[in-house]
Amino acid sequence: MEIKTEQFTELAKKELKNERSRLFLKLIPPVMKAKREAGMGSLPDAPAAMACGAAMRAEVLARLPELLEEFEKNAKANGMKVVWARDDKEANEFIKNLAKEKGIKYVTKGKSMVTEETALNELLEKHGIEVWETDLGEFIAQQLHRPPFHIVGPAINVPVEEVRDLFIEKIGLKEPTLDPVQLGYAARLFLRDKFHHVQMGITGVNMAVAETGTIINVENEGNIRFTKSSPPVQVSVMSLEKVIPTMKDALHMIRLLCRNCTGQRLSVYISMDSGPKKKDEVDGPEELYLVIVDNGRSKIYQDAKAREALRCIRCGACLVACPVWRQVGGYAYGWAYSGPMGQILNPMLLGLDRTQELYRASTLCGACKSFCPVGIDHPSLFLYYRAKDVLGDPNFKSIDRPWTERQFFKMWSWAASTPWAWNMGVRMARPIMNKDAQNGVVRKAKGPFGGWFRTRDIPAMAVDTFHDRWKKIKKERG
Amino acid sequence: MKDVSLFIPCTVDLFAPRIGEAVVNILRRVGVNPIYHEEQTCCGQPAMNAGYREEAKKVAKHFISVFEKDEVIVSPAGSCVCMAKDHYPEILEGEPDWLRRAEALAPRLYEFSQYLVDVLKVEDVGASFQGKVTYHESCHILRGLGVSEQPKKLIQAVKGAQLVPLDNADSCCGFGGEFANDFPDISESMVKDKVESFLASGADLLVLNEPGCFLNIGGYLNRNHPGKKVMHLASFLATNGREAQYGN
Amino acid sequence: METSVRDEILAKLKAAPKAEVPTRPSLPPYKTLSMDREQLIAEFTARLAEEAVVVHRVKDLQEALDRLTVVAAEEGLKKVMTSTDDVISRLDLASWGRKNGIQVMTPRDFPDRYSYRDAVFDQAQAGITGADFAVAESATIGLIVNKDQARLVSVAPILHIAIVPVDRLVPVYEQAIEKVFGKKGEYPSQFVFITGPSMTGDIQGVLFKGMHGPRKVIVILVG
Numbered sequence: 001m002e003i004k005t006e007q008f009t010e011l012a013k014k015e016l017k018n019e020r021s022r023l024f025l026k027l028i029p030p031v032m033k034a035k036r037e038a039g040m041g042s043l044p045d046a047p048a049a050m051a052c053g054a055a056m057r058a059e060v061l062a063r064l065p066e067l068l069e070e071f072e073k074n075a076k077a078n079g080m081k082v083v084w085a086r087d088d089k090e091a092n093e094f095i096k097n098l099a100k101e102k103g104i105k106y107v108t109k110g111k112s113m114v115t116e117e118t119a120l121n122e123l124l125e126k127h128g129i130e131v132w133e134t135d136l137g138e139f140i141a142q143q144l145h146r147p148p149f150h151i152v153g154p155a156i157n158v159p160v161e162e163v164r165d166l167f168i169e170k171i172g173l174k175e176p177t178l179d180p181v182q183l184g185y186a187a188r189l190f191l192r193d194k195f196h197h198v199q200m201g202i203t204g205v206n207m208a209v210a211e212t213g214t215i216i217n218v219e220n221e222g223n224i225r226f227t228k229s230s231p232p233v234q235v236s237v238m239s240l241e242k243v244i245p246t247m248k249d250a251l252h253m254i255r256l257l258c259r260n261c262t263g264q265r266l267s268v269y270i271s272m273d274s275g276p277k278k279k280d281e282v283d284g285p286e287e288l289y290l291v292i293v294d295n296g297r298s299k300i301y302q303d304a305k306a307r308e309a310l311r312c313i314r315c316g317a318c319l320v321a322c323p324v325w326r327q328v329g330g331y332a333y334g335w336a337y338s339g340p341m342g343q344i345l346n347p348m349l350l351g352l353d354r355t356q357e358l359y360r361a362s363t364l365c366g367a368c369k370s371f372c373p374v375g376i377d378h379p380s381l382f383l384y385y386r387a388k389d390v391l392g393d394p395n396f397k398s399i400d401r402p403w404t405e406r407q408f409f410k411m412w413s414w415a416a417s418t419p420w421a422w423n424m425g426v427r428m429a430r431p432i433m434n435k436d437a438q439n440g441v442v443r444k445a446k447g448p449f450g451g452w453f454r455t456r457d458i459p460a461m462a463v464d465t466f467h468d469r470w471k472k473i474k475k476e477r478g
Numbered sequence: 479m480k481d482v483s484l485f486i487p488c489t490v491d492l493f494a495p496r497i498g499e500a501v502v503n504i505l506r507r508v509g510v511n512p513i514y515h516e517e518q519t520c521c522g523q524p525a526m527n528a529g530y531r532e533e534a535k536k537v538a539k540h541f542i543s544v545f546e547k548d549e550v551i552v553s554p555a556g557s558c559v560c561m562a563k564d565h566y567p568e569i570l571e572g573e574p575d576w577l578r579r580a581e582a583l584a585p586r587l588y589e590f591s592q593y594l595v596d597v598l599k600v601e602d603v604g605a606s607f608q609g610k611v612t613y614h615e616s617c618h619i620l621r622g623l624g625v626s627e628q629p630k631k632l633i634q635a636v637k638g639a640q641l642v643p644l645d646n647a648d649s650c651c652g653f654g655g656e657f658a659n660d661f662p663d664i665s666e667s668m669v670k671d672k673v674e675s676f677l678a679s680g681a682d683l684l685v686l687n688e689p690g691c692f693l694n695i696g697g698y699l700n701r702n703h704p705g706k707k708v709m710h711l712a713s714f715l716a717t718n719g720r721e722a723q724y725g726n
Numbered sequence: 727m728e729t730s731v732r733d734e735i736l737a738k739l740k741a742a743p744k745a746e747v748p749t750r751p752s753l754p755p756y757k758t759l760s761m762d763r764e765q766l767i768a769e770f771t772a773r774l775a776e777e778a779v780v781v782h783r784v785k786d787l788q789e790a791l792d793r794l795t796v797v798a799a800e801e802g803l804k805k806v807m808t809s810t811d812d813v814i815s816r817l818d819l820a821s822w823g824r825k826n827g828i829q830v831m832t833p834r835d836f837p838d839r840y841s842y843r844d845a846v847f848d849q850a851q852a853g854i855t856g857a858d859f860a861v862a863e864s865a866t867i868g869l870i871v872n873k874d875q876a877r878l879v880s881v882a883p884i885l886h887i888a889i890v891p892v893d894r895l896v897p898v899y900e901q902a903i904e905k906v907f908g909k910k911g912e913y914p915s916q917f918v919f920i921t922g923p924s925m926t927g928d929i930q931g932v933l934f935k936g937m938h939g940p941r942k943v944i945v946i947l948v949g
Contacts, residue, residue: 009661009663012661012663012664013663016663016664016667024930024931027931028931030646031931043756044753044754044755044756044757045753045754048751048752048753048754051750051751052750052751052753054748055748055749055750055751058745058747059747059748059750062744062745062746062747062748063747065736065739065740068736068739069736072732074911077911078911084731084732084735085731086731086734086735090731134938135928136926136928136929136937137926137928140928140929153927153928153931154928155928155929156927156928156929156930156931157930158929158930159930160929163929180929180930180932180934181932181934183929184926184928184929184934184936184937185936187937188936188937188938191938192847192938195847195938196843196844196847196848212907212913213913214907214913220924220925220926220937221924221925221926221937221938221939222881222924222937222938222939222940223937223938225877225881225918225938226878226881226882226938226939228877228916229877229878229881230843230878232839240735240739247903247907248900248903251899251900251903252753254899264921265773265863265864265921266863266864266866266919266921268920268921268922268923268924268925268939269918269919269920269921269939270918270919271916271917271918271919272916272917272918273915273916274913274914274915274916274917275913275915277915278872278873278915280872280873281871281872281876281915282834282836282839282842282873282876283833283839283843283876283877283878284877284915284916292735294735298735298738298739298742299738301738301739301742302738302741302742302743304742304743304745307742323649323650323652323668324664324668326649327664327667327668327671328664360656360657360660360661361657361660361661361664362654362657363617363650363653363654363655363657363668364527364617364654365617365621365650365654366617366618366621366622367617367648367650369621370621383526383527383529385529386528386529387529387530387531389529390528390529390531391529391531401528401529409524409525409528409530409533410533412524412525412533413522413530413532413533413534413536413537414536415519416519416520416522416536416537417519417536417537417539417540419516419517419519422519422520426492439725440723440725440726441700441725441726443701449659450659450662451658451659451660451661451665452658452659452662452697454662454666455666455669455670455698455701455702456666456669456694456697456698456700456701457700457701457724458493458693458697459493459494459693459696459724459725459726460725460726461492461493461726462492462493462494462495462726463726464495465491465492465495466486466490466491466495466498466499467491467516468495469495469498469499470498470514470516473499473502
């Protein structure tokens, strides 16, 4: 996937004019919000459940290296082959070499955000190995060569006419239909054939349980179960923060994940693998490879504040909470991760220099934080990254702010802590500000504030400010 | 009579001073004595939001010195209250003495409706308004301070006023300070949706209690729907919904 | 080679600033924990109905077989694949199949995994399994994978019929997990929770069943 995180504003502008996206964004997020609320309502104490989720993920981060070692030990004892990868290249190379070694012609894939991050599919295709995404949404997005619109419904915005045309072209759809059910059935038949003959399956990992050395996948469609059950080789890829201490902890996180994702108490299939198939079993993998991917996370981890971004369990609730995402949808964010979770993660993974607009395109409204089942304070992280640009942080590739902005805030903060200067500044600014005032409002102004005035007025700066009026009020009271 | 110190944010001071006057009016009505320190300027949010923490600290220290001797400080701006309560301790963490002073000040800061309803236990301030009113839940007030019932109680106690629901009442209006100017396309789209909800609600008047939202939504209405009005809660109560002009 | 990448990553993590492990808030117990047997059954059945799972309540295994006959006729079943787990093995489905003109296949009828795979993909019109657990919290069936419980039987055919003895019903997932993962190092290669038929909403948010896994799940609740 091409990384377009530098193009947020332009992509957002384009998406704001996309009628179909707008229609989708008007209708579906409120439904998803309502479902989430109903799902959370089925817990005896939703706020406590979320606070517990936050404490669990904070614990994971506090004990990360120790938990990873415990997980690896138990996973290996179960017969899993554990492989570590420092970055996208190492992860992709390992999987490609394994596939080549086994003479694999194609793989089926369960949804894995970390492999979108590493661009695994492109690397495999380049080396002659066909990759079939099998989650319906991922499959459509893959065939259309588009990034995910929503982390859980990657192609949920694609109009049904486009899906029909795509299926006619790519999967031999015979009857042109606009019925999503029929289209889904056509995809079922096409992908079923892939599952039937697949020799290597690749999945992500929702949770890796340290206590037992078990990996857990959460899904509704069954494509991950097929990918794990049908072929003799399974490769599961996890980013290193996905570990969780115990099975009981995992159950709590699953309760939160499913409700925050789709409002379900439990997704249709929760499959827990503790190793390859046993000798006398007839299906399942003979070999189960577990790839633990770093790709910048150990660096994020060094920063005690930024590491909060690693709590994320990819539920997607922050997307439907976010008033900005609900205006522009997922494409504008330019990479695998969109919405508030993308705005905190992309800057850390790619560098602040490539993501300047992502953490500034927020009103800090806090809706994301209020939905987050693991207590991430997204607005606080946006402010933190903005401060990094001002203070400078080469570790995260901060970019220096414009000289004019620096001077402005220097002057402004001096005036705001020096009352006589503040009042004088107001007196000086008023005639400039009100130059084009009419009927008590300003309708246009050139320069840095042009953005506001396109569709909004602002009151003319009051001739007598509250400061001035107070003097009168004081006098009146004697 | 109890003294209550006013924190009038720069947005009100410069662009909507009558909101400040309305606050004075209401506080007097309910029997407290509003005082105003003229050395006050701004809470420092613009610098904080832009990442300029050293500069924000300077302004925070001035704010603290202005207000720390007051028993109670009330403001018609929830975002400024949040800035002082939540962010001052955060940015002053490295300076223990200032941190202590910031933490001592925090519990004494109140948003306007919070002060009336939670502290003074007042809901009826003697206002009246014949018509339908709807309420926009400003982000910092709702999610930053947990205040939602208080403004609605004040509105419902207004004689003749009928509070009607607003679709997506808790959705951000698109102000966000610098955001409105830096991302104008998205901001406009957000305020447009907010206004559409207002128009669809059947209300005669939109009431809110955050000056930023007032400037944003009011600015859009003034340009595109001049007949429809938005008012700050304090102005609504103090003038019985009559002085609803946007300009100065 | 492998060790050094691992060691490098772990060393970096260990060198990072330390943080405190926060205390967790206590959680009130889930409501099913205070339900008696009849209430649990009612809860389980109600949840199953929400997931559009067809539920048949029968007294004993003989009635289960009779009900299965009815279901097979309704669904027009001629060829099925079944597990050989402890519930199914008590039913003697081989005889039942012969009596009703239904070909009953089991995974071990096949010489290798590939011929079994072909059959479960292309020939089986239904997969019939027992259940190791049933969880009232969300109408969930728990299956332990082993030599008598193959994975594809409950996911490849378009219909999944689960024979669930009522004494396998537990109030919350924890009680299933405690049993499955109770003995350190002795874990099944796979354990799966199944809640209703396969589902997606990936095209324009329109929900439908039977994306990849079964389109229909029928539960015969015994006891």
